[in-house]
Amino acid sequence: MERASRVMYSIANFFTWIVAILAIIGIVLTSLSMAHVIFKDMDVAFANIPTLVYLIVVLVVALVTIALVRKAKGKNTSKGWDVLFIVLGVLGSNIFYILGGIFGVIATRD
Numbered sequence: 001m002e003r004a005s006r007v008m009y010s011i012a013n014f015f016t017w018i019v020a021i022l023a024i025i026g027i028v029l030t031s032l033s034m035a036h037v038i039f040k041d042m043d044v045a046f047a048n049i050p051t052l053v054y055l056i057v058v059l060v061v062a063l064v065t066i067a068l069v070r071k072a073k074g075k076n077t078s079k080g081w082d083v084l085f086i087v088l089g090v091l092g093s094n095i096f097y098i099l100g101g102i103f104g105v106i107a108t109r110d
Contacts, residue, residue: 001106001107001108002075002104004100004103004107005100005101006073007100008103009069009072009073009085009096009097010073012069012089012094012097013066013069015094016065016066016069016094019062020059020062020063020066023055023059026055027055027056030048030055031052065088068081068088069085072084081104082100082102082104083101085097085101086098086101086105087101089101
């Protein structure tokens with residue numbers, strides 16, 4: 001079960017990297033749009049400060065989650081990490097974090 005937990009964390013980590021990359025792209029496009037480098041003649045709805053702040057928060061949360069997954073995937077880690085990822089999976093609606101956490105809690109540790 002511990003191996004299944006690490007596999008689920010790896011799959012979830014892949015999707016978290018995609019979220020981080022999309023947040024970076026969104027930050028760049030929003031910044032360029034706010035500076036009127038792109039969409040010069042249009043009043044674009046996403047070119048505002050709240051969107052930029054939201055994307056920065058999403059990026060920071062994604063990077064922190066990626067760092068936490070690397071720590072949790074290690075051998076002989078506590079079950080507290082698994083409980084944390086169950087909570088993060090529920091909050092972030094990521095089934096792979098939920099399953100990885102459940103498998104990690106069920107797994108017997110030496």
